[in-house]
Amino acid sequence: MDFSLSPEHQALKDMSRRFVETEFPREKILQWVRDKVEPPREAFLKLGELGVFGFLLPPEYSGLEKVDPTGMVVFVEELSRASSALSTHYGRAAVIVGPQIARFASQAQKDLVLPKVVRGEVQLALCLTEAEAGSDAAAISTRAEEQPDGSYLINGTKMFNSQIESAGFAVIAARTDPDKPKHEGITLFLVENPGQRPEIEYHRIETLGLAMIPTYSIAFNDLRVPADAVIGGRGNGWKGLLGGLDNERFYHGAIGVGAAQGIIDLVLDYVNQRIAFGKPLGRLQAVRHKLVDMQMAVDSARLLTYRAAWKLEHEGSCHKEASMAKVAGAEAYMMVSHQGIQLLGGFGYSVESGLPMHFADAKMFEIGGGAMEIQRNIIAKEMGL
Template structure:
């Protein structure tokens, strides 16, 4: 399978690469250090059309595909992961559920503003007592027949893009009924920001991704119209499984970008840092370490592009997405560790990008499904029931 980029995709890659180096790189360190959301950078990403990359033009999108999204995420993450995860969550978790499962009215109401970056969307799935066990959702939503409204109660945690000044909606998964044998029926419901009873907590104090927005959300008798149901009632579990399958490709692209960024920074440092009278890049130990880092990043790129290509062509991609996410997230941690080691004491200083990369890498093995969950999915796709 040929994973070389088309001229259009290569032009996109170069455009985002230039934006990342000329706009993001000079400014993001200060945002990161002060735990501030980079509104100016995000607005520029919106003007570039990045939030609309995989969506049809009729809804304000760029008419591209998931490969285009992955290319943009990889190039952004080579410089900074906070900006990259803002785009990833805004597209694959915020807007994609509306695109995949929304009614025509919901699409025309929300997608143009989401595609332009005027507003951000969030995906309220994870809860304090059920992380990987998303089927154990405790948030509830009951339909008040008298008013024609959903009444939502519960708590969500670790939700990206949920509390910014431009957050427009959160799609919430909630139990809306039970099967005859007592199993929960989970549905997805759109909750606009500012709805009474919808409370957004202060930002988390995080190890990494410090220039991105992550919060806990609470819902106390939150009422939204019955028409805010996204897709079929009781199909929310299947919906978010599809969204997570796609999202793993996006996270893999982001992780690949971080891994490649570690190579970029290590190469530049090895060529200029002198020890014992010569550049440290002339030492075979450093050369081999960087060669291994490049090998990992290259392989991860092939993996996520293969999964994206299968998605774009309508082929099964669940296993390939899990493989790509598992491998790329783990090698991102490896490359971040090695890049820090190459930089020595300077790698522990926040003024160097590799310090951010080291802090940002670990969450990639957790978010969008832990490494353990990916191995479980791969085993199931191989026919190993358990």
């Protein structure tokens, strides 16, 4: 058993750290958070040139030698040190929706979307959640009705659709066959430039964190899509969605690990320099024990995350392991951002420290992409409970 990174992954880690420190310094991130704007596309185009969007895409699109889940984890850890929002920006295209398209879409759809994803040119959006269908995602009621000419008319409302207004493409889940069992009547549709479609109404939802990642409630009013917008065949939507969920889960593990490690490194510097009662804070046992607990939570989550990536690469699936990585990563991030503020005292509570941003962002990973309780249900089932 070898716990070290390969020379290639170590080089990727070093390159990513340098890139993130240069392109995403804290002042810039905090400005984008204050302005509630999406991160600029230019930085992601540069990342496209570095080849980091293709880790989970087929080599014929990515130009890499093989699919590389560990590479994705290495990169996401580094990106998340600056901001977990940046990683959600990166990963919706590179980790969640892009690989879904690679697995289920037609050749023409793949050729249309994936080269743009690899170049970092487009954001992708996933329109699944509805007001009455979140954890129970297969309960969606948005309808897509086939017309005599083979096209579909989509009507209904969705909740929490992140970055859909600026996305190059959206994948929309809608019910085509309401008489079939709920998991069998869902179809996925590919829609280009959804922000330019007047038949979609957008309302931005104010959220606790992830200020750089606008999320919307949207309404489809007779959105017409051609027959060839169907992804993976009518009624196969649930299968298409399921395929992407494990990716999203261990990638959320990597986000939690990277963001939390960045916080720990900042806190370590601070407590070694800050003098109170005649000595550095880091000499106080209560402070030291807190930091030890923080590092152990992050290391545990890191091991679970790399194991999930390894299982996916070597055994083709990582269902239980991906949920474990997500729970451990999200909970470590929440705990470390909370305790990090405590250890930095008043400075920790200031926006300038960056920790309030992390504290607010961390909460999303305990809810989005499957809440902690849902992950524990999955793990319990896999354990035979």
